[in-house]
Amino acid sequence: VQPFLAPVIVSGSLHVYVSQTDRGELVFGASVDPFTSYSMRGSLEFIEGLAGHVLELMPALSKVRVLRQWAGLCDMTPDFSPVMGPTPVGGFLVDVGWGTYGFKAGPVSGEAMARCIADGRAPEIIEAFGLGRFGAGELVGEKGAAAVGH
């Protein structure tokens, strides 16, 4: 498909995102299985549901053919938000648990983690995502940020 889409389009209500590569292929992102699984397999139901949502967003894509689908592991935390910052182990920092939106938020999380390493403490923007939030009962209401899979 001729390039027509520069930004990544995300729909929170349709649980889908659409991106186009420089070669013209379209990448559709979706959701997680509705139960814990390590199988890492795609399925017909899944691709059927995703295609339906893509067509609601962009009906003009109805003649596009599917080349491939793939599935991986989504490391979901109890509040669907990442864990970022220092840990009780000195010099050991984490930036994990990105679940369904890691590659969209990767660049800015890298900047924040670099700041965290340089300063020796979490910058304000990621303070709320610390590992201690589960023990403290201060979960992050971040479901809107990913817009898919929750």
Add this chain to the structure above:
Amino acid sequence: MILIRCPWCGQRDAGEFHYSGETTPRPDPASATAQEWRDYLYFPANPRGQVTETWYHRMGCRKFFTLQRDTDTNESRPVGGPQ
């Protein structure tokens, strides 16, 4: 298609069910500490392999039941119930 056997309704499409998580004993509200509640709510064992879970047949008999499932292969069988 993933099929799950409801102990009352038989084999059905997994889409009819709601996954309620690992079956773990609920802490006693009268005596549980905050830490016990947090462990119960946020720290499942999350094994790769056999796990005992609670599922809800939301589009069928609307009963909760116990399912033994392999999280690697998604093969499962109900525990208890008539079937």
